[in-house]
Amino acid sequence: MSAASPSGARPDAKRDAFRAGFFECLMLVPSYIPFALVCGVAAVQAGMGQLGAVALAAFAFAGSSQAVLTQFIASGAPLAIAILSGLVVNLRIMVYSAAIAPRLANSTRKERMLWAAFLVDQTFLSNEARHQRGAFTAHPLAFFLGCAAAIWPPWVITNAVGAFVGAQLPASWQLEFTIPLSFIALMIPFLQSRAHVSSALAGGAAGVLLFALPLKLGLIAACLIGACVGLLVDTLISARAARQKASER
Amino acid sequence: MSPDFWGTTEGWIAVIGLTIGTFLIRYSFIGLFAGKKLPPRFERGVQLAVPAIFAAIVIPLVVMASGRIDFATRWPYVAAALMTAVIAWWRGGTFVPVSLGMATLYGLQYLVR
Known part of the structure; x- marks a missing residue:
């Protein structure tokens, strides 16, 4: 039932x-x-x-x-x-x-x-x-x-x-390294579109390049950069789709 | 009880300040816009920002040591991260991918010791 x-x-x-x-x-x-x-x-x-x-x-x-x-x-x-x-x-x-x-x-x-x-x-x-x-x-x-x-x-x-x-805890256990590992495992299912993958790549690059910024401001920058790159990829993909549709006619 | 237990007035102001401020940050969009229609491009942008934030947290923790990219010492961590990514992509979940990633790290560090 x-x-x-x-x-x-x-x-x-x-x-x-x-x-x-x-x-x-x-x-x-x-x-x-x-x-x-x-x-x-x-x-x-x-x-x-x-x-x-x-x-x-x-x-x-x-x-x-x-x-x-x-x-x-x-x-x-x-x-x-x-x-x-x-x-x-x-x-x-x-x-x-x-x-x-x-x-x-x-x-x-x-x-x-x-x-x-x-x-x-x-x-x-x-x-x-x-x-x-x-x-x-x-x-x-x-x-x-x-x-x-x-x-x-x-x-x-x-x-x-x-x-x-x-x-x-003993430093040799390196338990804190399971933080990035668990975030990776949780993130993988998210990367379902080219826009998401581009955002992750841009965010990762920004995270490394802006690592020296104080107060984790690199994360805020990475978030803005990732969103912009992702939206740009969205736009490019839909523009290409529109072009293909037009040329098929 | 010692002052080590009760703390200082300054310390308590800091506790209360961070607590209230952090809650307001967490409640911000939920409180103002829960269930309301936001511009679709804004909503899509927020969804797309999520992978960027977590990649920006994760990648430096994997490849960087004392503020710079250092593959000479970080390669076991990179291998561990790749192992976790592949297992997570292949069969999903968290526990098994993370455990195999840590096993990879310990194994490689043991081998090169």
């Missing part, structure tokens, strides 16, 4: 979506453990206290910006500059917000705030990969929250371990 119901209307479809998101994102956790430990230590050194370090991880929930914020404070920069610098690092998340927004027509205000609260690189990319393959289209938020349930608690706990114990 359940097989006949349209678009996954089984009562436990929501739980399946949550569970799928949870297990897909759980395997991303080891990648950020070395960085989370460092973030916890740095926050205490910047004067936030162990309690503040945990609060920062729990509520800001944005590793690179936490690191920039605490570095600036520790180096004696004015507080406002330190906060603004941390926020500049997070500007790329605005693109994630813009990518998700058009799909939230039927959502409540509370649901939209949940989407925003847990929007980080890993949850966003996993959800885009899910969207790409058309899975759990009836319950995207459940999938996304499952992902957040896997990512957020270990992030907070590992920051706390860094803050209270100051522990670190």
Whole structure:
């Protein structure tokens, strides 16, 4: 009977979506453990206290910006500059917000705030990969929250371990290298058009050439360059298609 | 309890500032434009920006060491990244491609030691 119901209307479809998101994102956790430990230590050194370090991880929930914020404070920069610098690092998340927004027509205000609260690189990319393959289209938020349930608690706990114990993992494990590897694995299904591939190539080149820019501004530049290159490729392809059609007549 | 536990007023202002600012960035487009029709070219541009951002995060982490491209020391990382890409392209998923990528890295580093 359940097989006949349209678009996954089984009562436990929501739980399946949550569970799928949870297990897909759980395997991303080891990648950020070395960085989370460092973030916890740095926050205490910047004067936030162990309690503040945990609060920062729990509520800001944005590793690179936490690191920039605490570095600036520790180096004696004015507080406002330190906060603004941390926020500049997070500007790329605005693109994630813009990518998700058009799909939230039927959502409540509370649901939209949940989407925003847990929007980080890993949850966003996993959800885009899910969207790409058309899975759990009836319950995207459940999938996304499952992902957040896997990512957020270990992030907070590992920051706390860094803050209270100051522990670190052996550098030889190179666990942090699983960050680029997991992003590669999540990205591959995206490269479905020439415009996407061109955007990735341009973005990768920009990332390397502009690596020296402060506050990860190279990422913002790469994002603009990638979008422009992608749109240009779109235009070229549709122009060629139009020409071919015209010559066939 | 020590001040190491409670932190300073400055530190807490920083925590609150980054928290509120980051939430506003995350909520920006969702809050203002959720479900609204944006210009199609803008929407397409946003979709196309995503591969660029992640490539700009990933490629330097793979090929660069101390701020410059360095294939002499980074080639095992490049090989690991290619392994992950090929496996992900071939059979999808995350866990197996990433595990085989790390196995490639450890293996190559063990061989040249």
